[in-house]
Amino acid sequence: MNSKKKMAKINRFEKKINIKNKKASFEFEFVDTYVAGLVLRGTEIKSIREGKVSLTEAFCFFKSEELFIRQMHIAPYSMAASFNHEAVRERKLLLSRKELDKLESKFAEKGLSIIPIRIFINDQGLAKMEIALARGKKTHDKRQDIKEKDAKRELGKLAY
Template sequence: MEIIAVNKKARDYHIIETYEAGIELKGTEVKSLREKNVSFKDSFCRIKDGEVYLLNLHISPYKHASHFNHDPERPRRLLLHKREIKRLAGRLSAGGFTLIPTKLYFNDKGIAKVEIALAKGKRKYDKREEIRERELERKLREYVKYRGR
């Protein structure tokens, strides 16, 4: 598995479930992904007419393409099983949840996949607590590293 990009903003959410989805791409988009020219900034997923779409994912135009290049922020359809889409739609309609992309990668067969997560937004105090825990863990690792000498 070759990871192309990771959504760092996904830390601002409590992740409930994750799904692996195929992504419908054009040829120049795949070539651009191989060069890792992608940004998750403000990207999210929506369900429309029984299909899941990935919106605001920026894949830079392929620099060696001609006039057949793609629109960098076009909506891209995600490929999921119908039962998964129905389950996601049910959970989203309950309220308080959102669908966010967390990771974009090529699987072992070279096919582009996106990991999407059913998530719930964190409150400010949750974020502060997480930062405190990360710093404590970092200091502990540093202490053990220098203590071992």
């Protein structure tokens, strides 16, 4: 009977959360990175702790001097009944005024975007997002990255 109680007490939120946008480093060249807080509603933090987040199509934009993220998908929490959250909505990002002003001035330059790189839970249990001021890569830059990865892989094989 004790083993059943121990099994029931295992926390499904125990693992470290580090959800990455894998396409971002392939599609963009990072100029500068920032860590921002997220304004979440209701059951969104529980879904993030379960790892049910998609950043692949997400992007950041300014609306009345505040930074928001759009197209970030947080799956509805499975244990919630009627008080569940919307999966895709605009969410506010929390940065200091100094960082926001710096980002907004650089964002006005042609060819720069603000994209999410990863979501993680910090030591205090708060959801944080790492964002990057980025410039889109050209096709030849992407080919060069693929060549470099292949060369590293071949060197790794020869080392063993």
